[in-house]
Amino acid sequence: MSKRENIRVPVSQQPFTVTKPEDTTTIGGTVTVQINEKKFSVPLGTTILEACRQNQIHIPTLCHHPDLCIAGVCRICVVDVEGMKTLQTACSFPITTPIKIHTSTPMVRKARRHIIDLLLSEHYGECYSCFRNGSCELQSLAKEYGVDEYTFGHADKPRYQVDRSSAAVVRDMSKCILCKRCVRTCIDLQEVGVLEAINRGHETYIGTFLDKPLADVICINCGQCINRCPTAALRANDPSDEIWEAIDNPKKHVIIQTAPSPRAAIGEEFGIEAGHSFTGELNTALKRIGFDKVFDTNFTADLTIIEEGTELLYRLKKIIVDKDESVKLPQFTSCSPGWIKFIEHFYPEYLGYLSTAKSPQQMFGAIMKTFYAKQAGINPADIVTVALMPCAAKKFECNRPEMNSSGYKDVDYGLTTREMAKMIREAGIYLPEMPKANFDEPFGDASGAGLIFGATGGVMEAALRTVYELVTGREVPFKNLAIEPCRGFEGVKQASVKLENCVDQYKFLEGVELKFVVAHGTANAKKVMEMLRKGELSNVHFVEIMACPGGCLGGGGQPIPTNAEIRKKRAQAIYAEEESLTVRKSHENPHIKYIYENFLTDGPCGKLSHKLLHTHYLKRGKFIS
Amino acid sequence: MEIKLENKKRSGPVLFSEYKRGDGIRKAVELGRENILFELKNSGLKGRGGAGFPTSTKWMLSAAANADKKFIVCNADEGEPGTFKDRVLLLEYPELVFDGMVIAGFTIGAQTGIVYLRGEYEYMLQPLEDYLAKVREDNLLGKNILGKENFDFDISIRLGSGAYVCGEETALIESLEGCRGEPRNRPPYPVNTGYLGYPTVVNNVETLASVSHIVLKGGEWFKKYGTDKSTGSKLFSVSGDCEKPGVYELPWGTKIKELLEIVGAKNTKAVQAGGASGTCIPKTQFDRMLGYEDAATGGSIIIFNESRNMLKVLKNFMEFFIEESCGQCTPCRIGNIKLMDGIEKIESGEFTFSYINNLKELGRTMQVASKCGLGQSSPNSFISILENFKEEILNTNWKGKENV
Ligand SMILES: Cc1cc2nc3c(=O)[nH]c(=O)nc-3n(C[C@H](O)[C@H](O)[C@H](O)COP(=O)(O)O)c2cc1C
Ligand code: SF4
Ligand code: SF4
Ligand code: SF4
Numbered sequence A: 001m002s003k004r005e006n007i008r009v010p011v012s013q014q015p016f017t018v019t020k021p022e023d024t025t026t027i028g029g030t031v032t033v034q035i036n037e038k039k040f041s042v043p044l045g046t047t048i049l050e051a052c053r054q055n056q057i058h059i060p061t062l063c064h065h066p067d068l069c070i071a072g073v074c075r076i077c078v079v080d081v082e083g084m085k086t087l088q089t090a091c092s093f094p095i096t097t098p099i100k101i102h103t104s105t106p107m108v109r110k111a112r113r114h115i116i117d118l119l120l121s122e123h124y125g126e127c128y129s130c131f132r133n134g135s136c137e138l139q140s141l142a143k144e145y146g147v148d149e150y151t152f153g154h155a156d157k158p159r160y161q162v163d164r165s166s167a168a169v170v171r172d173m174s175k176c177i178l179c180k181r182c183v184r185t186c187i188d189l190q191e192v193g194v195l196e197a198i199n200r201g202h203e204t205y206i207g208t209f210l211d212k213p214l215a216d217v218i219c220i221n222c223g224q225c226i227n228r229c230p231t232a233a234l235r236a237n238d239p240s241d242e243i244w245e246a247i248d249n250p251k252k253h254v255i256i257q258t259a260p261s262p263r264a265a266i267g268e269e270f271g272i273e274a275g276h277s278f279t280g281e282l283n284t285a286l287k288r289i290g291f292d293k294v295f296d297t298n299f300t301a302d303l304t305i306i307e308e309g310t311e312l313l314y315r316l317k318k319i320i321v322d323k324d325e326s327v328k329l330p331q332f333t334s335c336s337p338g339w340i341k342f343i344e345h346f347y348p349e350y351l352g353y354l355s356t357a358k359s360p361q362q363m364f365g366a367i368m369k370t371f372y373a374k375q376a377g378i379n380p381a382d383i384v385t386v387a388l389m390p391c392a393a394k395k396f397e398c399n400r401p402e403m404n405s406s407g408y409k410d411v412d413y414g415l416t417t418r419e420m421a422k423m424i425r426e427a428g429i430y431l432p433e434m435p436k437a438n439f440d441e442p443f444g445d446a447s448g449a450g451l452i453f454g455a456t457g458g459v460m461e462a463a464l465r466t467v468y469e470l471v472t473g474r475e476v477p478f479k480n481l482a483i484e485p486c487r488g489f490e491g492v493k494q495a496s497v498k499l500e501n502c503v504d505q506y507k508f509l510e511g512v513e514l515k516f517v518v519a520h521g522t523a524n525a526k527k528v529m530e531m532l533r534k535g536e537l538s539n540v541h542f543v544e545i546m547a548c549p550g551g552c553l554g555g556g557g558q559p560i561p562t563n564a565e566i567r568k569k570r571a572q573a574i575y576a577e578e579e580s581l582t583v584r585k586s587h588e589n590p591h592i593k594y595i596y597e598n599f600l601t602d603g604p605c606g607k608l609s610h611k612l613l614h615t616h617y618l619k620r621g622k623f624i625s
Numbered sequence B: 001m002e003i004k005l006e007n008k009k010r011s012g013p014v015l016f017s018e019y020k021r022g023d024g025i026r027k028a029v030e031l032g033r034e035n036i037l038f039e040l041k042n043s044g045l046k047g048r049g050g051a052g053f054p055t056s057t058k059w060m061l062s063a064a065a066n067a068d069k070k071f072i073v074c075n076a077d078e079g080e081p082g083t084f085k086d087r088v089l090l091l092e093y094p095e096l097v098f099d100g101m102v103i104a105g106f107t108i109g110a111q112t113g114i115v116y117l118r119g120e121y122e123y124m125l126q127p128l129e130d131y132l133a134k135v136r137e138d139n140l141l142g143k144n145i146l147g148k149e150n151f152d153f154d155i156s157i158r159l160g161s162g163a164y165v166c167g168e169e170t171a172l173i174e175s176l177e178g179c180r181g182e183p184r185n186r187p188p189y190p191v192n193t194g195y196l197g198y199p200t201v202v203n204n205v206e207t208l209a210s211v212s213h214i215v216l217k218g219g220e221w222f223k224k225y226g227t228d229k230s231t232g233s234k235l236f237s238v239s240g241d242c243e244k245p246g247v248y249e250l251p252w253g254t255k256i257k258e259l260l261e262i263v264g265a266k267n268t269k270a271v272q273a274g275g276a277s278g279t280c281i282p283k284t285q286f287d288r289m290l291g292y293e294d295a296a297t298g299g300s301i302i303i304f305n306e307s308r309n310m311l312k313v314l315k316n317f318m319e320f321f322i323e324e325s326c327g328q329c330t331p332c333r334i335g336n337i338k339l340m341d342g343i344e345k346i347e348s349g350e351f352t353f354s355y356i357n358n359l360k361e362l363g364r365t366m367q368v369a370s371k372c373g374l375g376q377s378s379p380n381s382f383i384s385i386l387e388n389f390k391e392e393i394l395n396t397n398w399k400g401k402e403n404v
């Protein structure tokens, strides 16, 4: 049985596990359960909900989420277990003895209908003016149960003020049904702990530390809570109106860069099963919407690899050759703005370990409003840069005051996959039907290395392909360039490659075992930071951290719903797309070579690139921003 | 602080019968675990905290659980409106309660006991601590109790935070762990996943006190009192319209009208058995007896005479539940508000009978779909008062034209 490790997670709400015998066919390993006249055999400890789902019996749920620990608070999943006085919640009930379950008795149906009626009676909002219209779990439950009137009334005014303080997340608690998925996301999944139930009884609401606006607390803007909220109580801060305005303004030159993860997921917004990329179709759609240029964020992902890789080699040289003890290793990646804010709040003393390289989004903005503006002969003041991102934190990142190295706001708007889909629909376009088109020049082709940034481990894989080749003059010793130890969804991955027969310039690295760690989700990031604190990372050189579970493809701006299965399919779509590309190493991208020859002429980590492509970080408090 | 205890000991057949500190523990050691469990089972003792779960089963389950630590928790949260019997036991008969805890620890293999004391009983903390210190000196608590190798057990007292729901055993455990006092999902039950995830027995003060007597005097002796399904005797906290309110020990099976006579109640219109979460029994049913099989109660008996307005009584109870709901689950958080809306509509006379029936249906859903006993029992008084006093409440208040 699980023991409490994190004091904030009640034992009962941790996943219920029963030690299972090796051989589940032995008596005791499985248990027979009868659901509505049919008998099934399930492993001991399976919840009623799991047993039903495995056997195609539908049970409605609201507070349950496959990524989160059990709550058992909405009570919509009640079923009748023979011999028990009260109904039982299917999501929380572990089957340990042979029981008989009825999932649709008059009592069960009435209870569920009552619960929906009660929730609706307090719910302030009208579906047709709500961004979750069509993807709202409360709405679909009401439909499923044929709600055609408000048996117990309906809220006619909002109970709480909408909190729009955050650049990333908007909180409208009048639409909250208190399922606490957001609380569990923030505490258990991300281990940030911004949201908590405040007050009790009917006065309960989801609030923040000292009831401060979200922008003033330690929220890292990851948006994971949005992805798991069943209603519109949480949503991203949507800039699409401003973007439309810019598009409609003939004086403005509106550029959009698209990141790989939204492209691998946006199909879901149009009813396509997860696991299909719509890169080419999206290019056409964006041009039809009216963007002047459509570029690929992968271009600056490649640039990031060059800058970050060079930085790593500098650090290694300083330590090994110059014996400079002030240099910090391992070097941590810095492209996930949620992770950046996390370390700024919780581990400010370790900021020196972060790579100073900006994220690809911000590099792109800086290049657009300098190099591109000059080349295209456009006044940077007239350029509006939009970034299509899988991420809510990107909205915060582009608003960071230091992100204006071009002399302008480098990136004007961060747009999520969901918001992009909405704009496309609004323009009357059905994305899957679009003909394919390429990205615009001069940043058209990027390498596959940039593409795989979307999946956890991708940055590491891309960086290794480049660093290894720079140092040894040979390709990484992995079949088909697929560095398998970097792939997959394990929380914290560790591996190494040995550097042998190094080229002259990097002889000092001869024989070094290049060790790396990859983690995704800030709960795992915390584990890595604790390892660092205990000195367990002293022989590790490079650490990749992504704030969101699964990496960017599981970002807080991605289509809802999300679960492990969907994230896996998105990853498959990304890896498949990358295998089909010809250039798969950042340093081989011809546009990268071009930009170092013609613009960043003092080379990677040179003076200009430091000004435009690198940044610094802030120490923040543990309770408030 | 010095607390003056009543020096005249109370009389009663079971709980208030003769008992000397440590006698139960000595007997327990003599009997051994198996025999204690046998006596307990034979006694038919059921939990006195309200739910009435067989104590022997609870103990057996946790005795059988495999774990390196186990806990005994004495539930002294006594929050049910109209109960004050646990206070009397703790103040006047601490030996019964604490010996019961030690016996429980001995039986299931726990070494730590925790008393969860109602916040309002803070004034009892010091005298109880003093008592425990004395017991430790006598080696009835601590290491190698009574000189028996490896018989270790100690007790600490923790103050509650003043929420009624924290008396619910899993919310109590959450509260002990420093979390919001919110009930947990059951199963898993505390007997295998309790305090800090370890097997935990939560028992009411009176249950533990009864155990001391049963172990000393045997299950057969205990069974002599009460009925087949409700063995032994029970402490009743009697309040309301009567001449002699207070704590009474009466055998289970006592009829309501007998009790009314004993406490000197006149012109009684209704008796609320089981506090706010219990049921309201009208005059016509005073032949019913107190017991798990009929009018169940954790001890609270509130008497209303003819002058009382039953709608007001009901409103009071509902206010209590709205105030005390923890708010985590839908049926209780919102359901109680809807029942209250109904009461207010009845008060103003602007209701329809079909609406009231809807609310009663809602109450039935709350009884079966709420997460814990609070929401499961909060509609009891709504349903029973509206059913039993339909004439008084609905018919006199109704101003509408509807004829449903
Ligand atoms: C809302 C609520 C409040 C409760 N309050 C108390 C209480 O104050 N004291 C108590 O002993 N049991 C209380 N209980 C019952 C406990 O959950 C539990 O059943 C009891 O402590 C078990 O002990 P027993 O088996 O000895 O009765 C309460 C239950 C609920 C649902
Ligand atoms: S949150 Fe859901 S139910 Fe509420 S208004 Fe929006 S779509 Fe409708
Ligand atoms: S955005 Fe992330 S950090 Fe902020 S409240 Fe939501 S889950 Fe927590
Ligand atoms: S904000 Fe959303 S996820 Fe959080 S409790 Fe409310 S409805 Fe649930």
Ligand code: SF4
Pocket: B165, B182, B183, B324, B325, B326, B327, B328, B329, B330, B332, B333, B370, B371, B372, B373, B374, B375, B376
């Ligand atoms: S029934 Fe009431 S008190 Fe119990 S868990 Fe639900 S909301 Fe909380």
Ligand code: FES
Pocket: A060, A061, A062, A063, A064, A071, A072, A073, A074, A075, A076, A077, A078, A089, A090, A091, A092
């Ligand atoms: S889904 Fe089971 S209680 Fe909410």
